[in-house]
Amino acid sequence: xxxxxxxAAHYASADVFLFxxxxxxxxxxxxxxxxxGLPVVAFDCAAASEYVADRLNGRLVAPGDESGFxxxxxxxxxxxxxxxxxxxxxxxxxxxxxxxxALRGFEQQLYETVHAHQFADTALARTx
Numbered sequence: 287x288x289x290x291x292x293x294a295a296h297y298a299s300a301d302v303f304l305f306x307x308x309x310x311x312x313x314x315x316x317x318x319x320x321x322x323g324l325p326v327v328a329f330d331c332a333a334a335s336e337y338v339a340d341r342l343n344g345r346l347v348a349p350g351d352e353s354g355f356x357x358x359x360x361x362x363x364x365x366x367x368x369x370x371x372x373x374x375x376x377x378x379x380x381x382x383x384x385x386x387x388a389l390r391g392f393e394q395q396l397y398e399t400v401h402a403h404q405f406a407d408t409a410l411a412r413t414x
Contacts, residue, residue, distance in 0.1 A: 297322035301369060302362045305334060308349055313337055320344075321380035325372040327358045336391070337383060343375035 288296055297303075303319035305328040310316075313333020319326050320337060326344035328334035329351075340346040345358035362369065 293318070294322070297324060300324055301366065302327060302359065303344075304355075304359050305329075306355060307334075308332070310334075317380055317383055320376040320383075323373040323377045325362055325369060325376055327355060327362060329355065337379055339375070339379065343372055343379050 297319060300319075300322075301324070303316075303322075303324040303326045305316055305319070305326055308329055308331060311332050313336065316326055316328065316334050316337050320343060326334065326338045328338055328344065328346060329349045330340075330346035331349045335346060338344040338346050345362065347354040347358055362372075
């Protein structure tokens with residue numbers, strides 16, 4: 287496990303961040319990589335899908351598509367010249383991630399969930 291300056295040095299020495307997790311929910315490492323200006327290759331689920339914009343600041347791959355994950359990583363490695371734009375977009379994405387925004391997103395998800403259940407309950411009552 288790396289922390290502090292050692293962690294920063296690891297991120298600074300990389301060109302791309304590969305994140306193969308299907309279960310990480312908070313996405314701390316994804317945000318750290320983006321903040322370090324690293325394009326991220328990840329599965330399109332959990333926190334990665336919230337922070338990584340496919341082809342803008344990284345690549346998102348369908349969950350479980352291991353071959354697609356490897357192809358995406360190789361594609362970014364082969365197109366090294368295009369990484370400059372992705373690096374800037376990665377950094378900007380991390381700068382936009384803040385607690386107020388996370389709270390707004392969570393509130394919106396709660397609202398949509400409650401609204402969907404209210405709509406379903408109303409529709410069910412009409413058919414009963």
